[in-house]
Amino acid sequence: MTSDSDLPAPNLEDFDVEIRDMGIDDLAPVYHLGESLFTSDLYPYIYRTWDEWEVIGQFNTDPEYCLVATVGDHLAGFTLGTIISKASWVYGYILWLGVSPQFQRRGIADQLVDRIVERMIDEGARFMMVDTDPANIPAVKFFTRKGFGNVRKHIFLSMNLNKHEYYGKLIAYERSKADRQRNSRPRRRT
Numbered sequence: 445m446t447s448d449s450d451l452p453a454p455n456l457e458d459f460d461v462e463i464r465d466m467g468i469d470d471l472a473p474v475y476h477l478g479e480s481l482f483t484s485d486l487y488p489y490i491y492r493t494w495d496e497w498e499v500i501g502q503f504n505t506d507p508e509y510c511l512v513a514t515v516g517d518h519l520a521g522f523t524l525g526t527i528i529s530k531a532s533w534v535y536g537y538i539l540w541l542g543v544s545p546q547f548q549r550r551g552i553a554d555q556l557v558d559r560i561v562e563r564m565i566d567e568g569a570r571f572m573m574v575d576t577d578p579a580n581i582p583a584v585k586f587f588t589r590k591g592f593g594n595v596r597k598h599i600f601l602s603m604n605l606n607k608h609e610y611y612g613k614l615i616a617y618e619r620s621k622a623d624r625q626r627n628s629r630p631r632r633r634t
């Protein structure tokens with residue numbers, strides 16, 4: 445599976461999209477595609493939570509909800525999801541969705557979401573959830589068009605621990621403890 449960032453923009457008629465289960469050889473390309481899409485400047489929170497373990501972990505725990513879209517040898521997009529059962533409700537949760545810029549606005553996310561929702565319905569899901577950064581207009585528009593609604597805003601707060609009056613002192617203390625330990629280690633004789 446190759447990266448598609450160097451591909452010329454394909455014509456809509458020119459390509460067949462295949463939606464299939466993510467396989468072991470897709471793990472690295474999916475990770476790298478996500479890395480190129482979930483960037484810190486655009487969506488800092490999404491960026492911070494995307495790492496190799498998102499892909500590996502979902503592949504391990506929910507392989508049936510790890511799908512890729514391919515066009516020939518190229519990875520065009522992916523989705524990772526999970527099922528949450530609470531009381532008598534089964535919720536389908538789309539955790540990640542990404543389409544390579546070369547293939548966007550051609551209905552690939554549409555097909556990925558249809559397929560994952562079909563699988564989740566099969567597993568008993570009667571309610572779907574997804575979340576994204578409110579500034580992520582393409583995603584918000586995409587999910588709204590897809591039928592998602594009832595938007596609830598959720599705020600994330602963060603803190604630089606180094607700058608906090610108490611936690612900053614703790615960090616300085618830990619640092620000096622580590623320095624002391626390093627300096628007091630017996631030196632190897634030569």
Ligand SMILES: CC(C)(COP(=O)(O)OP(=O)(O)OC[C@H]1O[C@@H](n2cnc3c(N)ncnc32)[C@H](O)[C@@H]1OP(=O)(O)O)[C@@H](O)C(=O)NCCC(=O)NCCS
Nearest residue numbers: 540541542543548549550551552553554582583585586589
């Ligand atoms: C959101 C995303 C997955 C959509 O993928 P896609 O394959 O381009 O979507 P589709 O072609 O199936 O659907 C297109 C529809 O979504 C909406 N949409 C998609 N991109 C849009 C954009 N840049 N601006 C406005 N609306 C957009 C529109 O309603 C569009 O319909 P239209 O083309 O008829 O106007 C893709 O833009 C992406 O990968 N974004 C970066 C990763 C991301 O933010 N993922 C979601 C959070 S995990």
